[in-house]
Amino acid sequence: MSEADATPLISARDISKSFAGVEVLRGVDLDLMKGEIHALLGENGAGKSTFAKILAGVHLPTRGTLALNGQPVEVTNPVVAQKLGITLIHQEPISFPDLSVAENLVLGRSEDGWFSKVPWAEMTREAHRYMDLLGVHIDVTRPMRGLSIADQQMVEIARALASDSRLIIMDEPTAPLTPREVETLFGIARRLRDEGRTIIFISHRLEEVRALCDRVTIFRDGDKIATDTIGNLSDADIIRLMIGRPLKEYMHKHSATIGDVALEVQGLTLPGVFYDIGFSVRHGEIVGLGGLVGAGRTDVARAIFGVAPAESGTVKVNGKAAEIEKPEDAIALGLAFVPEDRAVAGIFRTLPVEQNITAAIPGKIAPAGIIRRAVEKSLAQDAVKKLRIRLASVKQPIGELSGGNQQKAILARWLLADPSILILDEPTRGIDIGVKAEFYDMIGELAAQGRAILLISSEMPELLALCDRILVMAEGRLTAELSRAEANQEKIMSAAVPRSQRVEEAA
Amino acid sequence: MNALRSILVRRETGIAVMIVLFTVVVSLYKPQFFTLNSLRVILLLTPLVMIAAMGQMLVLVARHVDLSIGSMLGLSAMVTGMMFRDMPGIPWGLGFVVAIGIGALLGLVNGALVTLFRLPAIIVTLGTLNLYRGLTFIVSNARQVDRQFIPSELKAMSQTSPILGIPWIIFMAFAVALATYWFVMHTRVGRQIFALGSNPVAAPLRGIKVTQVTLLVFAISGALSGLAGIMYASRWGFVNPSNTGFGFEFQVIAAVVIGGVSINGGVGSVLGVVLGVLLMGCVAAALPLLGIPGTAQGAIYGAVILVALLIDRSVRQQGIAGLRIARA
């Protein structure tokens, strides 16, 4: 913060937000200074993204006030935010794929009437200018569809510049980027800061926050825990503030006896997505699958489970070659898959909890095709008890449950199928911290029962705490296999970084 | 080289090639197809479809569909025809104002139902398709407006020609197409329609007034159906409560989708639709020459819609997202 302009760009006071009666943000006070890069840190669901969205007008605060340059403002929607000079850049930028880059840049900026003329030439010229300013080479007349995510982010940043934004919020911008793209992004961010703009940077990666940011604010469970200059905090401090207790408490590990190979994958390839994936998981073993978002981890899981089968390669289940072309095949072989996106691929939102829980065991609840309601209900109720799912009634629509309890119900669905191989894709994403610990216990227990578990996770502490072995993927390939003893955050991270980039950088 | 390639892979080029191929094949078989007269026949078949197709294109680009255009055409033609019949001496030009106005109003009702109640356009316009057709019977007392009541100046528009023997209504249809081109390419709201169809979730985040734009799109579709209604009166010289505009929606949808307008919204060009309409006109003009009965037309429209869907699917590598009834 070289410039000592005393008035903060943004002063947030007592900002709170509730969704359907659940408070996700409580009384946040925060000043953002001009010419600083400010990191927001916290676990998933800690409230940092909600706070950012309130600044950008996506959400309205339930309580609290915002001031811009000392003047109270109401950011009622994203368009107002844009006019006030606040731009939110989403991780996967929102764009209009059928419109040209230049059009995407200016859309929504103009106040002109409906029938005013579209100044194509001027628009294109201006778009070129901003691209040059950012030092990126994108043909502004081509449609957005097909641009890489990094380029889409650049278009978003250009859009922020075009509307002369004073505050640019980047919500986990680096997750889908290669290291080189990250460097470009950071260079631009620093330049924008030096111009006196304010940047909010949301990330999970401490090293990035250290490299880029001036100050950091840490959120936990909807509260602002601390704001400080980055230099004043050690990594351990930050982690402690984020999770509210030392990392060690997470270390649950049931001692399971590791048995025969349950799942063996060889040479699994889906061109353009993943290549030559080979690994095995034994009964009683928890194998982690780490890597950056977009490395192809979920795609491998989907291929094994038959949702989107691989083109070549073999899958063996309990030593026998398995032909898995659709999920039914996988389920028949004793596989189960708890997918990453609960709302999209997990729950039947409006259907009762019991129907959600019994969805994967038609044979058990309806042996002759006719549903036995008593059987269904007792199976569901047992599962509710066993997994401590909090609900009013098993007849309740599952959409009325909290995220953690929905996730438990999905897990319950698969446990009823009694799988010998369980694939969990980001099982604790968006779940309260308390419930998270319950999940860790459960996963350990499941392994102790002799099930083979493949755990996909982006949270390295989670992998390190739970797994017997950790596989790491980058750019669709397996890049490391680490035993429990040798695994640590640095090794996982260095294997997760795309290889082609590392070679180039080494050279 | 790149420019050439991009022209070659464009949908418009594909349809143009289809038109040429079709003409060549039919002309080899029946040389009389390749005459100026048959060009006139083709062109005379197209103006109504072309005008309504411009509206349907906008509706599809915005990720909706309008099944009620035939009924809107019928109702506005009927009211206009009755006005001519019951108020003799009224300036015939006023008919255009009335027909377009009524059409716009009916379209606005469609749009209001879709946006206000967040209903799927397919069901709403299936309802209004019947509702407006019923209203046509009610206002007309189920009676046809006969030839002698349609102003001769109006009928003359389909017969007299300013140039090359091509009647006025064809020029009007192309004028509408040009105006639509200008509208979608050079006005802000025109681009907003494409943006809305391209990403309906993001549209409001960029200040696009989704409700108003949707209302406008349906109103335009209605207004152009109304215009097609009075041109129907001009072209055929009568308005019948049951026939006028009946089944018109399928012709128009067929022409629009073969013209490359994506059913997934956001994609479509005026040139493509114009060519699609001309292609359909060629087919319709060739049928009697080839000895195929006119009753085959319905089946052809249906087949064309399905073929267009197949082309659309194979053109897009990523395939069509598993879209179901679009949630408004």
Next chain:
Amino acid sequence: MSAADTTRNIAGREAAPPRPLLHVILVRPETMTLALLILAVIVASQLSPFFLDINYILRSFTLSAEFAIVALVFTMVIIAGEIDLSPAANMALSACLFAWAQASGIPMPVAILIGLAAGLAMGALNAFMVIALQLPSIIVTIGTLTLYRGLAQIIAGDKSIRVPDWFIGIDKVLVLGIPVPVVIFVVVSLLLGLILAGTIFGRQIYQIGTNEVAARYAGIRTRRIKLVLFLLMGLVAAVAGMMTASRLGSVRYDLGLGGELQMVLMAMLGGTYIFGGRGTILGTFLAAWLLVVVSTGMTVANLLPAIQLTVLGVLLIVAIIATNFIYSRTQR
């Protein structure tokens, strides 16, 4: 829910209390349908004493019975999250093929088989485009509806094809005093109602309609179930087409014209949710009777058919608005 009473209340955020049973029943859309049906009967009986004559209502029902039967399957297709606008055209084409076949000397049983096979084939074409090619069923069935009706027109031209005398008059045959089409409708309603509510097949239809992706992940054979539904739709439409041929005594290409509206109307009036996942056979069953009472009432009141069309169009829009409103109120 005010923000004040849920401050950090973990239990409060975990679960909402269950709703009272009475409330659950009252806000079901079928309840609305039943109430409307009772209301319609009362109003109609004021209009004309005929309406207290059950036989009169039964006879009136035979005019809509074919559409009503198809509407039952249509309901299941909607619940599965798809739509099929082609069955009315399917009725026409399969009836035309059947009539054309028997008129050209093919033995009657074979002609009937041809009609049924045609119906199945049309269902299969819809299924192929929607399931295998993953095209949206709205547009696909707009296309096939045009195609099927157009093919019927090619086959029959503008003429009507007569069917043999013995084949005519299914609606005049009574079983226990009830016309056969009504009996068929009731039996099919019971059958499909039990299947939809009581079997795993029915359960999975709801699950697919609620969230197709989740259904696939849960190992539900979504494609197979949809295939069965489209095929059933085709078969039932063919049966309905031939029932119509029997009732009318001859077949024209415009048989069942406008039937889409009737079927959609019955499903929507019965509280089927247009976006899938919700709805019942009972609702459609009640709605079919409601529609018959309303239509007959309008006829008795000497309303022109055109006005009836207008009323039906309005009714469709009102029904879907009301159904969506009820579901949005009861689902959070």
